[in-house]
Amino acid sequence: MENSVSSQNSLVSVQNLSFYRGNKKIFDDISLEFERGKVTAIMGPSGTGKTTLLKLIGGQLHPKQGAVIVDGNNVHRLRRAELYNLRKRMGMLFQSGALLTDMNVFDNVAFPLREHTHLPESMIRTLVLMKLQAVGLRGARNLMPNELSGGMARRIALARAIALDPMMIMYDEPFTGQDPISKGALVQLIKSLNNILGLTSIIVSHDVQETAEIADYIYVISEGKIVGQGTPKEIEQSESDWVQQFMTGAADGPVHFHYPAKDYVDDLLSTGKRY
């Protein structure tokens, strides 16, 4: 019901997607809609392929089945040049920041502008300083990536991701490994950038609290399937065991504590020969 309403206004639409890594099934026929101008979160335990989903949306991986439609384009049907043109309008924030380590902060943010535009250096300077000001790090422009803290690196990467004024940004685990202050700063930043720049945001995360605070809509994924979806409130009240286990952080539940193995007693009593 939710889907049919949102699909008319969705910027990114994932349709009946299946993806395998080797023989391991990562996604099994999942469909998601990401509405324009909204913050949509994808949550789920680590190892469920959340990052893989972002790479599928960005066209870096190819699905076995199904389609990803971004702004009316079928990502995996595009020719290379068309895909690259589309990517100029898609920002992505990697978990590590993925800053180029041989350039300072200023040149990192200027990188997409220098690669894709023929703007004069004076204008690039103005644009870069504006982007850095937006993430509060204009004063750090001369630092090298190895001199930045994890939180700063992510904010610089965010400034770089918005350098070309994209229509959407994909955040890969933006809060992981951050102290409470940087977490708070990132939460604020993601929300305000989304509203001020009119972006569409996709957040992949397992930080329940922070994500619920800014997301308009949440999908919970586990073992290749969508196990719950709705507004943060609906998710909180969900009766699904999967969702409850994830939101409350129970060690055992539908997601087992133990990695699949043969029977414990049998295993202990067996000879232990290598096979």
Place this chain on the structure above:
Amino acid sequence: MIEFLQNLGKNTRTSFTKLGRGTFFLLQATSGIVSVLPRPRLLLNQMHSIGVLSFLIITISGLFVGMVLGLQGYYILSDFGAEETLGVMVAASLVRELGPVVTALLFAGRAGSALTAEIGLMKATEQLSGMEMMAVDPIKRIISPRFLAGFLSMPLLAALFSAVGIIGGQMVGSGLLGVDEGAYWSQMRANIDFQDDIVNGVIKSIVFGFVASWIALFEGYDAIPTSEGVSRATTRTVVNSAFSILGLDFILTALMFGD
């Protein structure tokens, strides 16, 4: 036995798949060179880190190799009373063989391993992936300039190596052991052929530079993006480059100098 055959088949298949990936990579890197030409700055930066920064190791190694050639050559030639031809011997060995080969081996150790580690780490830290998502082709932006810089630098470094080596031979030969300086140079000028010796040597060094850069960049690009993966890739670069250079040297020598 069956297991042996299975492993053999599996390994052969893996090697051939890798060779295929490598060839495809080479095609992409070569076609990317077109987009490097309008941006000479990218090329110059790489020529600096691959070529200029190898200057010291090449100069010092060249000097010592030349000095050893001077010594050994003198001991042998003086037995036949032919020490005047020391210049020819030193120059011919350097220009034809040792210049291209030793430079290429040093190049693989100094610049090749650095390239593999750099590209491998860029992959491991998602910099290449990030570039792709910024709609910048990492092959054109990162690989092609390094590839071009690699095989342009090699002949220059080999020439430097040979030149310094010849001076080293002269220092030992005439400075230390008393070979006539005029004979050292004039014999060399009379007997070293431009086409046969120098051009062939340059061709060798271009081929070695091409292969060493290809191996180094491909191993980095194809590395498993973990610290262990990058360290293995770096080792493979040095080992595979050495094998390829020495093997190709034999083939090229047979083709060039056989009558």
